[in-house]
Amino acid sequence: MAISGTIFIIFTLVFIHGLTICSSQTNSSSSVKCIDRERIALSKFRKSLTDDSGRLSSWIGQECCSWKGITCSNKTGHVLKLNLHNPTPFDNDRFYNSQDGEYMAYYSKSCLAGELNPALLDLKQLQFLDLSMNNFSGSEIPKFFGSFKNLKHLNLSVARFQGNVPPHIGNLSRLEVLDLSNFWTNRLSSESLHWVSSLSYLKHLDLSGVSLGRAKNWLDSVNGLPFLTKLNLSNTLVATIPSLTRRPNFTSLVSLDLQWNIITSEIPHWLFNLSNLVEFRLDGNGIRGPIPETFGRLTNLTVLGLSRNYFNTSVPDSLFNLRNLTYLDLSQNKLQGTISNAIVNLCNLKFLDLTDNRFTGKIPDFGINQNDCLQDLDVLGFLQFVERSNLSFVRTLSSLRELDISNNIVNGSIPSSFGQLSNLEKLELSNNSLSGMVTELHFSKMLKLTELSMSLNNLLVFNVSSEWIPPFQLKTIKLNSCTLGPLFPSWLKTQENVVELRISRTGISDRLPDWFEKVYSRVHYLDISKNNISGELPQFEEANNRPFRRLILNSNSFDGSLRPLPSDVLLWDVSNNFVSGNIPIQNGTNLTLEVLILSSNLLSGFFPGFLCEIKTMTILDLANNQFTGKLPDCIGEIENLSMLDLTNNTLHGEIPNSLGNLPLLSLHLHNNNFQGQLPSLENAMFLNILDVGKNSFTGVIPPWIGENQQYLAFLSLQSNNFHGEITEKLCQVPQLQLLNLARNNLTGNIPPCIGNFSAMITDHSSIEYLMLDVDYGGSIPGIINGIERRYTKTMPFLTSIDISDNSIVGEIPDNLTGLVGLRNLNLAGNNLTGRIQENWRYARINFPGFVEK
Structure with missing residues (x-):
């Protein structure tokens, strides 16, 4: 017993010792040791940067491989990856909204800035460098970037570099991804793309927003890249798609984006040899003539964008053989003729936009396909079909997310089956010949609807219960010239997210309800004009919106006095009402007002001097009121004023000479x-x-x-x-x-x-x-x-x-x-x-x- 117990203890100790050794070996292999030289280089790089948000706060201590944004080799400890992409999502609309100061400050603070220290060159094994979405405004792309011999991925997109793209980047012979895209337009430029031809392993090249107007050789340079799969030259001032004397070498190309350039040349024949092409965008150029029949060769296409050009013939039937298409945009051209019902054979379509052309005939009947193969269609847009059509074709498109058939001659009533379009987010039926009643059934399952537009259908009548609570929360409501009245529509009380409300000429003859001011006091665009709405004008709150607010309440029966305006209002029109009293005094320097129309009311008093402080004013209409006194000399200080109407008042005295200073x-x-x-x-x-x-x-x-x-x-x-x-x-x-x-x-x-x-x-x-x-x-x-x-x-x-x-x-x-x-x-x-x-x-x-x- 003693011997066996001793043996047990010995085996136990040996087993535990073995576990310790294994554990020690495992830790030593997983704990990567930072190379001192590279840690010093990163520290120097960090010191030259501005980091207001503290994104690099982890860059302390000796173990640089554990710093945020750093990835090292598990075997050698060399830094392989430096990813300093700004993690804050960029919202272009919010950033350019000068009134959304909170977001601008938040995003700007999250950007790295400052200088790029060449100490980075000590990262000899660096394969991945991403500085995108930061702010190096005013800086050129450093030439030393061309010395990272092992670099495979370089992303400098939207980092606000400017100047010429250094051709030294052509030395990065192992590069597979290069992204210099920049929607701060044309800060970067390149007079030649010859340096690109040296990047023989390149798979992804994005130069969108880089000025290439003088780079005549761009196609020859790109044609030498046999592994290229994605090429984005959108918004680069490219003026032509050159011809090739031989078949293209970059036949691996999957995506080609040439949007928003100044291309007027025809689409060259070599392009239709790119049989692997899946995405082709040519929107926003100046190409004229027919759409080539040879598009039918590109059978792998899933995305085709040819909008905003001058194509002026019929749509070739060959497009309807591209069975893999999920996105087709032919809008805003001069296309003519009829659209064949064969378009319903594009069974995978999710986006189809044919708006703003010159088509004849009827809107194709999407309901004729017995297989209902367009069940996944998300977006459908038609415009200017000249023969009368009805809306029965919509009944099978249950996945529709957006439907735009405005500005056609669609007639008849709206089928109640519309209410079954449960995925619909945007419904645009404006400017047609629709008639009949619109009831609760038309919206019964539209829980996702956010945009509703039925304007300019003069025979369309909303007949809904005063107790109706819609299933949706709309952001946009456009019902001009439909019949909503005579009572003010009570269902509008339930819409708490509206930024645009247009119900002009809707037959409302009622007092403005008490709840209106609370629900719509911060609306971006309001047009309730040309009704017979009475009561006092609503008080609008500060909303800090851009585009600045437009408030149009003219041609009603409002009375009482004017209210002070929020500072973010751009247009204020309460003409043709019964508003009386003086214009309330405000701090004009705080106002952004451009258009003020108060004509045809009962306003009185002297010309308000604070209006002279509104430097943004371009239109001032005080006609047909009871203003008295003289025009002040400061009238000439409204430096942008282009229209002044003081007709039919009782103003007197001499006109100030300063009026002659105005444009x-x-x-x-x-x-x-x-x-x-x-x-x-x-x-x-x-x-x-x-x-x-x-x-x-x-x-x-x-x-x-x-x-x-x-x-x-x-x-x-x-x-x-x-x-x-x-x-x-x-x-x-x-x-x-x-x-x-x-x-x-x-x-x-x-x-x-x-x-x-x-x-x-x-x-x-x-x-x-x-x-x-x-x-x-x-x-x-x-x-x-x-x-x-x-x-x-x-x-x-x-x-x-x-x-x-x-x-x-x-x-x-x-x-x-x-x-x-x-x-x-x-x-x-x-x-x-x-x-x-x-x-x-x-x-x-x-x-x-x-x-x-």
Whole structure:
């Protein structure tokens, strides 16, 4: 027993000793020892960096292989990987939102900055280097980066480097991944990509955002990379896709991205030999002509983006043979013809956008495929199909996440089966011919819906219960010109996340409910105009939004007084209401207001001086109110003001000379009590409308009108006390199409050059005016057949000369008959002689009392 016990103890001790030895060996192999030279190099590198967020706080002690972002070899201890990618997710919209200071500060703090110390070269075995999403603003990419002989992965994307890409990177002969992408556009540039041809093992090359406008040889350089699978040259100012004299060598290419360049050349034939291509993006260029039939060769394509070009023929049927496509974007081209129902054979599609083209025929019937093979379609967009269609085709697309068929001629009612689209997040049906009732059934299972747009369907009526609680929480609501009223829609009370609400012209005739101010006081975009909503204006809270808020409440029955504005409002329109009292005094320097429209109310008091402090103001419309007093001298301090409308108030006194400092495009002072001489506006080089009628201005017709106003189209000096002759300098205004000098004290003759007004030679009734924005005060009075009318959207068609009720003498110039675009000529109340040709039938002519020779 003693012997066996002793043996047991000996074996036990030996077993324990063996375990200790094994454990010791295991620890020694797993505990990597940092190489002193490399630790010193990393410490020097760290000292040259700025690390406000403390991301490198672990870089202390002797064991650098345990530092955050460092990976060492388990065998040698050499640093193999240095990953300093900024871990903070980058939100482009939030970063560029100057009002979202909290996020900007948070992201900026998380960025590494400072200088890149060449001590890194002591990391002899470094294979992976990632400095992406940091901020080395103003720094060039160090040339010493080309000395990392073992580097396989280099990522400097969105690190805000600038300057030329050093060709020394071409020395990295083992490199497999190179990412220099930069959406801080074109900070980096390269005049040649010859250095790329040395990177023979390269698989992934991303130069998006790097200016390559002068790199004519880019294709030859890339063609020498046999293992290349991904090439991204988006937004690089590339102007052409060159031809190749031989078959491409980079046949392993899987992804080719040439979006957002200035390419106008045709798609070359060699591209269709890239049989392995899975993703091809060419959006946002200037390519014209047909979409090549040869796309049908690229049978492995899953992503094809050709949007925002000028393709102008029909869609080739060969595209419908690409059965692997999951993404197809042909939007914003000039494509024509019909879309074959064969498009439903693209069974794997998840995204399809054909919006903004010139298609004819009907929207394809996606319901004809008996296999329902489009069940996974996420996004569907059509636009401008000219034949009437209905929405029955949607019934089988149960996976739809986005549906956009706006701006078509879709008619009939909306099927109640829409309510079964449980995955739908965005529904865009605006500007069609839809009619009938919209009920709770249409939304019954739309739990994910966040964007709802049915605007400009004038026969669409919402008929939902006042107790209805929708299953969704919307962010965007666009229902303009549908019928929601007469009561204010109570279901809007339940939508607590809305950033955009547009319910203009919806037949609401009701008092604004008490809950509206609480739910919508921070909304980004609000348009409830052109209804009959009564009550006091809501109070809006600070929201710190960008784009800055737009609040449009015009053409209702609001009363009471104005409320102070939040500082982040860009546009504030409460015109055509019954708002009274003074404009509340605010600190104008805190406001970002660009457009203020308060016209056609009952406002009174003096011109508020704080408006002069709003340097961002471009449009100020106070017309048709009861403002009194004088214009302050500070009016000229609103340095960006381009439209000022003070029509129909009781303002008086002289106009401050400082008004001439403003870059005015449109000035309306009609029907006030202003007096004195009109100050010089010769610095307003692009003045288009000048209406100072019905005041008490004196002096001669200002000569600067003809000398400097080359863009003046509408001039009204009527009903003032101007005297002297009609200056020939007016004939130097080539764009003039309305000249109203009636009811002044003018003498002398009509200058013969008045028949040279080139804008009155054109028949404006046949011209389409697409660019003139007259929504904000762009109006002017004109007297036709003795009736004064105010022209707004029809202003471009107003061509008129009115010199009536002056003391003009002499003959009527013969060349007036050459003004074939003239719609009104009024010479009455003068002492004119002569004859107007009887066959001149273009104008309404009024000149009673003249003496015929």
